[in-house]
Amino acid sequence: MAEIEAKLEKLGLALPGPLVLPPGTKMPISFVRITGNHAYVSGHVPQEQDGSIAEPMGKLGKELTVAQGYEAAKLVALSMLGSLKRELGDLDRVTKWLKVLGMVNSDPEFKETPQVINGFSELIVELYGQEVGTHARSAVGMAVLPGNVPVEIEAEAEISL
């Protein structure tokens, strides 16, 4: 079994299915766009196992706590790994995480955006190890996110061909 998926299984984590959009919405985009050995990964949101967008919705510092945001960011990592698995076939093909933009749906008084996005970064580093998994990052507060999800994260990574 591939190494990253074996680690996910050991952690009791499973990847969700493809994103199921709310009725009436469309997304004319690629979840993963590849050029050479470089993958651009669209902004991903927390998903349930069936691919639907995960509850709870809402803003950090208003409806949601840092712990809930951290959990949502961890779910985003799984959503993103699900897309990468479907695109690459094998998650071990990610050879270097490069860059992450972590976006938190924030009340204007909420100040702990990095602590939320750590839910994503810590899982990626746990799975891939420090050398491959670490990444440049910004973790910032948005006025709102699509459908009022608490966290959306996009990334760039190097892949093996």
Next chain:
Amino acid sequence: MAEIEAKLEKLGLALPGPLVLPPGTKMPISFVRITGNHAYVSGHVPQEQDGSIAEPMGKLGKELTVAQGYEAAKLVALSMLGSLKRELGDLDRVTKWLKVLGMVNSDPEFKETPQVINGFSELIVELYGQEVGTHARSAVGMAVLPGNVPVEIEAEAEISL
């Protein structure tokens, strides 16, 4: 005539002139920055044919409707194509759209940011076709955008040399 420009003409669409900044403002930046076969495109805003920033200004979910935002995002695509044409000489030189960050000037309760940025993405895919035109994307809500424009979009694309 170049293929993309022929398609624009068939759609009755024209590219605006270079951005005309409001008096007293300066932008010490490059609208398109190229390294190798990779173009980084600055955040673009809706423009009139004369290059001035297009009305209406305002926030989605407050002053503006989704339909107005969609129209603004379509104008941003034309602004960006205008810059690419001036930089590359020929829009057919864009060989692969890679990544788009779609930023919507949003009231904190506005939730339909993807439906707004679709105005950009659908035009790019219509012009370039699915294979070249599709892209990784995030479509998110900002507290505010320069001069209170409703939409600003930045991008990365692969180009032929």
Next chain:
Amino acid sequence: MAEIEAKLEKLGLALPGPLVLPPGTKMPISFVRITGNHAYVSGHVPQEQDGSIAEPMGKLGKELTVAQGYEAAKLVALSMLGSLKRELGDLDRVTKWLKVLGMVNSDPEFKETPQVINGFSELIVELYGQEVGTHARSAVGMAVLPGNVPVEIEAEAEISL
């Protein structure tokens, strides 16, 4: 002495030490992530010489003026150059600034985000010259930034090996 550092000294500017995080916070990330001749630079914030996060905190258009924001953006350039110096050894190794995302902690009515981020861009162009220093850029308003800092900026640059 290296050219860029000589220019900094001539301008009376010094680079701050490594970021000192507030107690109880952690940042499981890389400030600079390199692949080939490409450096991804994490979102940086204004720092004091000792590496601590610089005052004043707050939002543009609420607690802070454009002049204060410009100054904060200039400090962010120094923070980023500090990280690049520690990673690359020599700031002259940056051979082409490519792309900057300038994020301003903004009241929803604040409209002058580019004038704030100019504090970053103008210093980079002054130090590196127009050809190397200019960059694609977006300069936009966030609901909030980590710890309520006024400005956070991330970047990509080409480096010599």
